[in-house]
Amino acid sequence: MELVSVIMPTYNCGRFIAESISSVLAQTYTRWELLIVDDCSTDNTADLVASFNDPRIRYQRNAHNEGAALTRNRALREAKGRYIAFLDADDLWAPEKLEHQIAFMQQHGYAFSYHNYVEIDEQSRPLGVLVSGRKKVGKWGMMSCCWPGCLSVMYDAKVVGLLQIPDIRKNNDSAMWLQAIQKTDCYLLQESLGSYRRRTGSITPTSVWKKIGWHYILFRQGAGMNPIAASFWMCVNILGNSYKKLRYVKRYTVS
Numbered sequence: 001m002e003l004v005s006v007i008m009p010t011y012n013c014g015r016f017i018a019e020s021i022s023s024v025l026a027q028t029y030t031r032w033e034l035l036i037v038d039d040c041s042t043d044n045t046a047d048l049v050a051s052f053n054d055p056r057i058r059y060q061r062n063a064h065n066e067g068a069a070l071t072r073n074r075a076l077r078e079a080k081g082r083y084i085a086f087l088d089a090d091d092l093w094a095p096e097k098l099e100h101q102i103a104f105m106q107q108h109g110y111a112f113s114y115h116n117y118v119e120i121d122e123q124s125r126p127l128g129v130l131v132s133g134r135k136k137v138g139k140w141g142m143m144s145c146c147w148p149g150c151l152s153v154m155y156d157a158k159v160v161g162l163l164q165i166p167d168i169r170k171n172n173d174s175a176m177w178l179q180a181i182q183k184t185d186c187y188l189l190q191e192s193l194g195s196y197r198r199r200t201g202s203i204t205p206t207s208v209w210k211k212i213g214w215h216y217i218l219f220r221q222g223a224g225m226n227p228i229a230a231s232f233w234m235c236v237n238i239l240g241n242s243y244k245k246l247r248y249v250k251r252y253t254v255s
Helices: 017-025 045-050 068-078 097-108 139-144 172-180 208-222 227-248
Strands: 004-010 032-038 057-061 083-086 112-120 126-131 154-156 186-197 249-251
Touching (some): 004 068, 017 045, 045 057, 057 068, 097 112, 097 154, 126 186, 139 172, 139 227, 208 227
Parallel strands (some): 004 032, 004 083, 032 057, 112 186
Antiparallel strands (some): 083 154
16 A cells, blocks of 8 residues: 555644544545644644544644745655645545545556545535536646646656645645646546535635736746736636636535
8 A cells, every 4th residue: 555645734724623634534545644734823723633643643833834835845845655635624535535546546547636526614514516627637728727626636746746836825736736737647536535615714815806816826926937928827727717617516405
């Protein structure tokens, strides 16, 4: 069994992190390490993590608040596993997530994959939203739209290598996928294996102009493009994400 490194940056997620950690502990695939990097939380995050007595959980705390991008970078540098997976401190995995995704990748020889997921609210209640994507995503496809949800991604570090992203506040997960896609295509596992938590007060910008600005920064700073190229791909990406919402985000009745 190959070791899987689970990357979990956290900042003031004491309300949710215990449930997120429990979803990792519940995995049917047991050879993993959970790398929790705390970005100077001011709540009870440290105490909650310490309550889990499992040597596979490794907790570190930044010396000062650095933001999600640099916090993820630190965890990635510490990772020892061949496979890298991501779980934010408020999201959840299905118990068979790691087992099924590794089997999918090994069976087909894939080095980069993602899967479907559903959305939940702050009380972990389903919101009746299922998010899917394209079966195969190449370089142009990933630049045109952020297809993978962070909690759904797994890649083979032997192929992709060490990812380190610029210090951008929003879309820093998309910046990782733009790097990874340069090494290998990304493939969809058509199973719902995670739950993304919709929260009030998140950093997701509410105004259209802020959203446009963050997309520009993704390509200008995150991907290192010149202003003209960054502006072009910003427009393409905004249209691509709109298409994804229309075509691949489905609503269902919650029983």
